[in-house]
Amino acid sequence: MLEIKNVKKHYRKEVALDHVSLTIPTGSCFGLVGPNGAGKSTLLKILASIIQDYHGDIQLTKKNDQLKRITGYVPQELCLEQTLSTIDNLYFFGKLYGLSGKELKKRATEVLHDIGLSNRSKDKVMHFSGGMKRRLNIGCALMHNPELIIMDEPTVGIDPQSRRYIFQMIQGLQSKGCTVIYATHYMEEVEQLCDQIAFIDRGKIIETGSIPSLLQKYAIPSVFAKAKNHFPNKIGEFGKITKRKDGHLIKTDTPLEVMEEILTCYKTNPKDLERLELVQPRLEDVFFTLTGSELREGNPSIRPENTIKQEVYQ
Amino acid sequence: MSAMLILEMKKNLQDRGLLFWMVILPIAFIVLAVSIFASGTEEASKQDIILSIIPGYAVMFVFFIMISMVSAFLKDRDLGMTARIASTPLSPKLYLLGKWIPYTLIVFIQIVILIVFGKLVYQVPIEQPIFLVILAIALSFTATGLGLALGLFVQTENMGIAITQVIGLGGAMLGGLWVPLELMPKFIQTIAHFLPQFWAHQAFQDALNGTLIEKDLFLAVLIILAFGFGAFIVAILRYPHFLKQARG
Structure with a gap:
């Protein structure tokens, strides 16, 4: 379904993505794994059409589909209007994708049910727990029934119950035929959810394959x-x-x-x-075999521009 | 775009700080200024002073919307909302318009409230209401246009507040909003002609008094709008860089 061909991205002189090529099959849950600063988020931002100045090609098998229309992006940050209610947040994102009237209301009701917040639809987001906000963050990306869902570390900072709920949601989406791209550095999440994975490090795809094949090869x-x-x-x-x-x-x-x-x-x-x-052997062993075990915090080589700037202002 | 517009409107209506900046503070300043400068003067000159103070302070406080706009854009940028919206089919132009229009509406309402306050409390004449509405629309457009550009340019909220003070207070001082221009040095009178505040203040005063001719209205509106359009173009050009800095 989704072909990523020779994608290159630079932040000034630093290489963030270096000739990245991947094929993501329809209906799969594709794990994108790598250490901090490996280039995962940059690749996801390109797929989500947030970054548009890159080299290379992203092709959909369905030629007529616009990537933005069929994609739901779940960022690592909680992109919610805290002072508004759950339903207002869902309506907002639904409307951005052209939903209106009865269709919008119907879809919001379905999503509320899927994310387990039906009884909190009128409550303001600011009063929610971290897990509830994470679920709503995902719900906002599902309003337009996307075929491709891009998730950037969607379970950061939540309790095991919410995490399990989110996993069930993702498995449910996959069973409906959605393609999920799931970026994380938690190996147990990948083991539990993904059919295929790609290891990315220093902007390059260093290995791809199914979990059993990678375990056999490296661990x-x-x-x-x-x-x-x-x-x-x-x-x-x-x-x-x-x-x-x-x-x-x-x-x-x-x-x-x-x-x-x-x-x-x-x-x-x-x-x-x-x-x-x-x-x-576990996937974590494969991760360390492929990416090494040294700390990466000291290497700013492929961090996005905003991260560098924000550190300066802190 | 309507989604963006409704969202911004809802957020702004919940913001009590905005009510303070936009209505309560200007009214307090108007009352204070009138009581200081107009007390003990003859009735005729008292009316002249009031006729200068009310539009003067209205024009000055209009530019304080820029603080709220800077804060809103930086919040969107730093919390990931800008990037998240960029992943949707909403185009950058519609995103900016959706954020801009509610503020324009708020500023327009602010001008109406301050002028009506002047009429009710100080019996300021409103002789050319249509001209006043045209001027209010033009001024709202420009003040918020500058706010839009500033919101996309500054790195921190403090920087935005500082620049707003320079534009708002500096423009008020040099544009003759506080002290009649005739009392100012010649070079300041020349500088005033390059400021939107000066043109807005003069036109508002004349329209309240019923002495604004169409040609002067056209000229004032044209100059005021030129600043607004310039700012909007700057904002559109700046948007890609703003998006690159955005989290998410």
């Missing part, structure tokens, strides 16, 4: 063991051992053999082996 399984006495040196031959607070983690391509070896070592004194566990 190494490990064995966790906790023993009372000295840990057998022999185990070091099987892989890299990292000391943890309460035991040892052995990263290895042959985890079952390692477990077998450890069991053999402790056969005579099984009470000395307190814990032995197979640790399945």
Whole structure:
């Protein structure tokens, strides 16, 4: 459905996006993952038509569709009028997409139901909790029944209940045929929601694929063991051992053999082996393998212009 | 655009600070100025003073709408609303118009209230009401046009307030809104001709008095509107940069 071809974007001399190409299938939930300043938000702003001065192509399979008309954008910020009511906020965004009269009211009622705020429609947003505001922020983007929904870290700063509710909403949207682009750096969210993911770092797409394929390609399984006495040196031959607070983690391509070896070592004194566990690889391991684990705060190379300016004025 | 317009109107109606800036403060200043400058003078000169003070303070306080406009635009920019709206089919021009028109309406109402206050309390004559309405529309357009441009230009609210003070108070002082121009040095009288405040004040005074001829009305309106159109063009040119700075 959505083809992103060779998209390039510079902020002055700094490269924010460097020849980004992606294909996002219709009806999928596509995760865009990367550290802070990787270029996720810049790419989303281009897709949401907020940034228009870029190089490259964004093509829709349905040639006649205007990207703005079929897209619902959920920004990281809460773009709500705090002094107005829930329904007024929904009406406002609905009208911006050309809805009016009965159609507007009907759609607002449906969205209120979907975001779980039907009984708070007349209440002012300023009195809402963070989770309620987040849900309304999403609701505003759904008023015009978009086919493509772009979400930029929509669960920042909310409680687990609201988060779960939002996940259910996203899954519901996907089951209705919507395509969702979901940017985050929370790996567990991606694991739970997305069919396909793209890792982006320093403005470049460094890897794409399904979660199982990426796990198979990059993540190494490990064995966790906790023993009372000295840990057998022999185990070091099987892989890299990292000391943890309460035991040892052995990263290895042959985890079952390692477990077998450890069991053999402790056969005579099984009470000395307190814990032995197979640790399945996780997306977070893939993330660190691909992007490294060093802190990125000191690297302003690909931050958007506004972030740089706002820091100056603070 | 109607969505933007209704939203702004609702927000402004809820803003009590705006009521203070736009109506209560000007009325307080008018009462104070009249009691200081007109007390103890003969009836004829008292009426002349009042006839200068009422339109003078009305014209001066019209420009204070710029503070509210700066604040509204910066809030939109920093809370992500500008970027969010840019992701919708609403064009930048309609976005700016939708934000601008409610303020123009507010300023127009402000001028009407201050003139009617002058009529009811100080028996100021309203001899050419149609001309006054035309002037009020032109002045509302220009003051809010400047507010629009300023809102898109300044980086911080304090900067916006400072520039508004320069335009509002500086323009009032140099435009003869406080002290009759005849009492000012020659060079200030020359400078006054380059300020919208001067043209608005002169035309308002004459229209209240019934001595404004059509040619002078046309000239005054043309000059006042030129500032407004200039400001709107500047705002449109500035908008892409403003959007780049916006969060979200």
